[in-house]
Amino acid sequence: MKDTFRHQGKRQHLVEILKEKGITDKKVLTAINKIPRHFFMDSSFEDHAYQDKAFPIAADQTISQPYTVAFQSELLEVEKGDEILEIGTGSGYQTAVLCELGAKVYSIERQQELYKKTKLFLSKLGYRPKYLTFGDGYKGLPLYKPFDKAIVTAGAPYVPNPLLAQLKIGGRLVIPVGTDSQVMTLFIRKSAKEFEKKEFGEFRFVPLLEDKN
Template sequence: MKDTFRHQGKRKQLVEIVKAKGVSDEGVLAAIAKIPRHLFMDSSFEDHAYQDKAFPIAAEQTISQPFTVAFQSELLQVQPGEKILEIGTGSGYQTAVLCELGAKVYSIERQQELYVKTKRFLTQIGYRPKYLNFGDGYKGLPTYAPFDKIIVTAGAPFVPNPLLAQLKVGGRLVIPVGDDPQIMTLFIRKSAKEFEKKEFGEFRFVPMLEDKN
């Protein structure tokens, strides 16, 4: 598992691409510059690791496009020490970004193959989320709620009520909503019953599936 000067140079180029598309959060850009994305992918795709594209990983899932990861992370407005729930651990790349930003990350993955592989891999490369769970993302993690922020990394046909319920007042939920494509949506919890909703254009994610476990 090598991270060479060549890889680091390619990451700098990737950061410039992400910046050019509108991401300006310095913490997020620093995380993209630091994290060895090529290690999160099959070695046969290594040459593609620092292109701004999504790529296949195990269990018919994908590692998200770097711009999408950066954009969602910027919308979250992560502060060090915050409790963040991630729905869809996947490759662990978004998890690593949240860890780099200083968050206490709680993450759920519904594909057992990915859950086992990613849990082991994140530890190997030095990222230690607070809790990784094999389970149904639609249900969230009520045991550990409430959360400062919640991020969903799969396309949700609707907004799961348990996720809204597990968000602190003042908290932010970033979720791609719809079938294909999805609309990137931000919910800010204003009170026990009131949410502010903002939309940020079309994105494409693998679907968030229900009751798979």
């Protein structure tokens, strides 16, 4: 697979679209400008890679819309060295953005087929998440807690308590909550028992499934 000047030009155009839609975090825009999104998609969708749309990938999942990836990444306020829990590795595109931002990423994927494929693929591209596993995202990763930040890349019908519990004080969880459509929600941990909650409008995600296959 090649990353040509044409692809780079399309990426630059995508970044301009994201700016117009209100994304202001320069580090996030730089990461999106750098990562060849067409590598993360079936070659038959290559021409669509730099449109601001979600597209199907393996196991009935999707690669998120670039705006959604940028929006969630911006809400996380990623600092270099942050330990970030990602629920839903998927295609690995959001994982790559977090790695590009300098985060240490701990990612869980519950589709066996996707997990194996993405694990190989990310290392081929040179992205090295700290830990990538196959499992149930609702449980988080208690072994590696506490995390500076956490991000959920699928629609959760409710907020799983373990994800809140595994945040550091001051930590942030970005999660789309709802069934048919989701409200992008940010939780900031203020103390052992207190969380600040903010909501940021409706998005659409594939559902976050509980059982491992």
